[in-house]
Amino acid sequence: MRRRAAVLLALTVLAGPVRADMPAECRVARHLVDDTPRLTGTAAALAAKRLNVLVLGAGSSVLPGKGGENLAYPERLRVALSEEMPGIKVTLATDVTPHRTATAMVESLATDLGKAKPDLLVWQTGTVDAMQGIDPDQFNQALDKGIGIAKAAGADVVLINAQYSPRTESIIALGNYSEIMRWVAAQHEIPLFDRFAVMRLWADLGTFDFFTVTKKLDTAGRVHDCIGRLLAALVAEAAKPEVPPGPGGK
Amino acid sequence: MAPVTAERDLRLDLFRGLALWLIFLDHIPSNAVSWITIRNYGFSDATEIFVFISGYTAAFVYGRAMRQNGFIVASARILKRSWQIYVAHVFLFAIYLAEIAYVAHSFDNPLYTEEMGVLDFLRNPDVTIIQALLLKFKPVNMDVLPLYIMLLVGFSPVLWLLLRSPSTALIASAALYALMYKFGWNIPAYPNGVWVFNPFAWQLLFVFGAWCALGGAKRLAAVVSSRITVALAAAYLAFAFFVAMTWYFPRAAALLPHIIADNIYPIDKTNLDILRILHFLSLAVIVVNLVPRDWPVLRSIWCEPAIICGQHSLAIFCLGVFLAFAGHFVFTEVSNRLLTHVIVSIAGIAIMVGAAAVLSWYKNIERGPRPPAARPGFAGGDA
Numbered sequence: 058m059r060r061r062a063a064v065l066l067a068l069t070v071l072a073g074p075v076r077a078d079m080p081a082e083c084r085v086a087r088h089l090v091d092d093t094p095r096l097t098g099t100a101a102a103l104a105a106k107r108l109n110v111l112v113l114g115a116g117s118s119v120l121p122g123k124g125g126e127n128l129a130y131p132e133r134l135r136v137a138l139s140e141e142m143p144g145i146k147v148t149l150a151t152d153v154t155p156h157r158t159a160t161a162m163v164e165s166l167a168t169d170l171g172k173a174k175p176d177l178l179v180w181q182t183g184t185v186d187a188m189q190g191i192d193p194d195q196f197n198q199a200l201d202k203g204i205g206i207a208k209a210a211g212a213d214v215v216l217i218n219a220q221y222s223p224r225t226e227s228i229i230a231l232g233n234y235s236e237i238m239r240w241v242a243a244q245h246e247i248p249l250f251d252r253f254a255v256m257r258l259w260a261d262l263g264t265f266d267f268f269t270v271t272k273k274l275d276t277a278g279r280v281h282d283c284i285g286r287l288l289a290a291l292v293a294e295a296a297k298p299e300v301p302p303g304p305g306g307k
Numbered sequence: 308m309a310p311v312t313a314e315r316d317l318r319l320d321l322f323r324g325l326a327l328w329l330i331f332l333d334h335i336p337s338n339a340v341s342w343i344t345i346r347n348y349g350f351s352d353a354t355e356i357f358v359f360i361s362g363y364t365a366a367f368v369y370g371r372a373m374r375q376n377g378f379i380v381a382s383a384r385i386l387k388r389s390w391q392i393y394v395a396h397v398f399l400f401a402i403y404l405a406e407i408a409y410v411a412h413s414f415d416n417p418l419y420t421e422e423m424g425v426l427d428f429l430r431n432p433d434v435t436i437i438q439a440l441l442l443k444f445k446p447v448n449m450d451v452l453p454l455y456i457m458l459l460v461g462f463s464p465v466l467w468l469l470l471r472s473p474s475t476a477l478i479a480s481a482a483l484y485a486l487m488y489k490f491g492w493n494i495p496a497y498p499n500g501v502w503v504f505n506p507f508a509w510q511l512l513f514v515f516g517a518w519c520a521l522g523g524a525k526r527l528a529a530v531v532s533s534r535i536t537v538a539l540a541a542a543y544l545a546f547a548f549f550v551a552m553t554w555y556f557p558r559a560a561a562l563l564p565h566i567i568a569d570n571i572y573p574i575d576k577t578n579l580d581i582l583r584i585l586h587f588l589s590l591a592v593i594v595v596n597l598v599p600r601d602w603p604v605l606r607s608i609w610c611e612p613a614i615i616c617g618q619h620s621l622a623i624f625c626l627g628v629f630l631a632f633a634g635h636f637v638f639t640e641v642s643n644r645l646l647t648h649v650i651v652s653i654a655g656i657a658i659m660v661g662a663a664a665v666l667s668w669y670k671n672i673e674r675g676p677r678p679p680a681a682r683p684g685f686a687g688g689d690a
Contacts, residue, residue: 116421125417155421188425192500193577222422223643224414226336227635228407229425230447230503233576240572243560257337260643268639270415277418 078140079290082264083283086255090291093248096213099296102176107146108138111173111212113162113203114181116155117220120277128278133285134179141289150175158186159199166203170210177292178207181217181252187234196234200241208245215291216242216249221256223267248295250288256280315367317605317614318598323360324617324663327627328656329353334448334631337638339645340652345590347555349547350574354451355587358509361455361620362516365462366469370521373466382463389459395625396452400439403446406632438497445496448628450503457494457506458513465514469521477523480514483507488578501577508579512587531592540589547586612656615663622666623659630655 079087102108112118112131120129135149150173152165159182170178180203186196200216207214218238219231235253242249259265265280329344330353346352365385373381411426428435438444442453468476486492487507494502519527530536550571553560560568574580604610616623634651641647 116424117418119420121417121420156424184421185424188422189498190496190500193573193575195500197573220418220422222419223337223639224410225419225422225425226639227447227632228410229422233503237573239554243568244572267416267418270413272415272417274417277416280418 079286080283082259082279083286085262085264086258086283086287087290089251089255089258090287091294093291093295094246095299096177096215096248096292096295098211098213099177099292100298103142103145103296104298106144108142108148108177109173109175110135110138110147110149110177110179111169111175112149112151112153112179112181113166113169114151114153114179114217115157115162115185117184118151118153118181118217119155120274120281122274125274128274128281130281130284130288131179133282134288135285137286137289138292141293156185158189158191159183159196159203160191163199163203163206166206167210170207170212174210175212178212178214179217179250179288180204180207180214183231183234183238184219184229187219187229187231190230193233193237197237197241200238201245204241204245204247214245214247215288215295216247217252217288218249219253221253221260221267223260248291250291252284255284255287259283316600317610318594318600318602319360319363320614320617321605321610322356322594322613322617323364323620324613324615324623326353326356326360327616327620327623327659328613330357330451330624331627331631331655331659332652334628335634335638335651335655338634338652339648348551349544349590350550350580350586351583351590352576354504354576355512355579355583356590357451357620357624358454358458358512359516359587359591360617362458362513363520364516365459365513366466366517366520369462369466370470370517373470378463378467381466385459385462385466389456392452392456392459392621395621396442396449396456397440399449399452399625399628400446402629402632403449404436406636435497441497443495443497445503448631451624453502454504454506454509458510461506461510462513462517466517469514469517473518473521473523477514477518480511484511484579493577503577505578508577512579512584531595536592537596540592543585543589544593547582547589612660612663615667616659619663619666623663626659626662627655630658 099108112134114131118129118131119125126132131149131151131153135147138145138147138149150169152162152169162180162182182200183196204214216238218235219229222229231253239249256265256267259280260267265276269276329346332338332341333344333346333353335341341347344353369381369385372384407426408429411423411429414423435444439446442456445453465476465480468479484507487505492507493505496502515523549559550563550567553563571582574582576583598605605614634655637647637651
């Protein structure tokens with residue numbers, strides 16, 4: 058695992074600077090967000106010089122305390138997208154409430170979509186379902202349903218899986234739920250932002266220390282900043298104008 | 308009545324021991340060494356091996372008891388065994404609680420406010436502990452023993468039928484499996500969901516193991532050793548291997564035709580997906596052909612460590628779960644380097660072997676020196 062990570066790191070470095078403005082600590086995981094299915098609706102929106110994003114998530118999409126909202130990855134994603142795509146009007150709405158299962162999130166999704174009218178839905182889920190031991194079939198169906206609703210409303214979807222949380226690893230059985238997310242993403246041909254793999258790589262490389270006992274937001278803020286930037290990189294990559302040009306408009 | 312083979316097949320102990328090692332390696336979260344385990348190279352994993360062999364040995368031990376001492380005595384022994392497993396499960400739960408309590412005390416990080424919620428049940432231990440005693444609340448990695456308990460509790464009538472009409476018993480088991488799929492039967496869990504290992508599904512492998520022990524294996528011998536079967540098994544293993552590779556090399560996933568991907572996923576472990584059964588059967592076919600029953604190596608020192616672990620499977624399984632907790636503790640609190648993963652994995656297996664050796668020694672001093680074949684229900688405590 059670690060050796061593979063090192064090789065990949067070397068490859069990333071050899072591939073040259075991806076973007077000058079992405080800090081090195083984020084960039085080491087850059088290769089993990091390459092090679093995703095295309096986001097055609099997002100590409101069309103970008104061609105029209107706008108991008109409306111909706112982030113739907115649970116507790117790992119927020120940071121607690123004062124300033125937490127500005128440090129958490131949804132806001133970092135908005136900032137990174139604006140930087141990465143000059144000339145595009147980026148707006149970002151969030152529907153983020155802790156302790157929600159995928160099923161619970163789907164319930165509020167239709168309303169959210171009506172309000173925010175997003176081109177892109179970024180959907181973070183999996184952790185709460187794993188913690189509560191929700192029936193895997195139910196989780197699978199909730200994902201299918203949510204993706205269906207979003208697509209019907211004209212939004213692309215990116216899934217974000219659970220965080221790598223070393224201390225609770227032997228208490229929360231993520232395995233089944235991560236696999237379901239992978240399969241669902243593959244079936245619907247939508248990108249999965251593999252947050253677990255990204256954070257795992259950081260842990261392996263020693264980029265960030267996830268073991269520290271702290272109440273401070275400094276490391277957490279940097280982690281979320283990187284997640285926001287990597288997400289933005291994923292979106293930019295997946296919505297690049299196609300060659301030959303002419304992304305399928307809506 | 309179906310014949311019961313007189314001598315214990317050491318291959319069972321060997322592969323159950325190996326399965327226990329693999330289960331241990333897989334149970335340590337993010338263990339780098341677990342890339343060697345079979346779940347990474349196909350659809351099935353060590354659980355199938357463990358359940359099948361457990362069924363086989365249960366029929367071997369209690370089948371003889373039922374023929375010699377009757378239904379009541381054999382049933383009483385089976386129930387006693389499931390009680391022992393229940394006690395072992397509760398013991399593991401106590402260790403789990405200790406770990407959780409420790410983590411709850413020593414862990415605070417704004418990144419993980421959501422994940423910390425998993426410790427909330429410490430606030431109402433009354434409910435959780437009772438649910439655990441009822442086998443409804445089952446922490447991570449503690450799903451196998453409740454399954455085993457359920458399988459044994461229901462085993463007496465199945466064994467009775469197996470001894471009279473093996474085919475009927477096997478067909479009934481397959482029918483239960485089919486009904487489970489048709490109607491979505493499972494047992495509810497706490498606080499949500501269902502049992503991770505659905506007993507209505509996994510009983511099929513257990514009963515199939517029992518059926519093999521009571522003469523089925525002999526009946527299948529010609530089929531198992533036929534070239535066509537071996538070729539089919541090898542082809543299926545190769546297919547599964549290819550599919551497994553697409554999990555790690557996403558580019559290879561493009562080579563997997565959509566129609567196949569749409570039909571095989573998700574490969575359901577809870578309900579013992581048919582793809583998993585086929586994968587296990589293919590593995591079994593290849594292994595049975597490669598490793599003959601009287602293979603001299605089975606009696607050599609090389610196989611001894613795994614064999615003794617397999618002969619004390621309950622104790623070693625529990626120890627493995629505990630060691631997996633402990634190993635994960637080392638990763639989080641001491642060091643998470645690759646070398647640590649290797650050392651923890653090897654040390655864990657060494658401890659399992661050492662404990663099995665001690666248990667064998669105990670068994671000998673408690674029973675006195677008698678030849679294994681003459682011992683009443685040899686390894687009867689380990690069905």
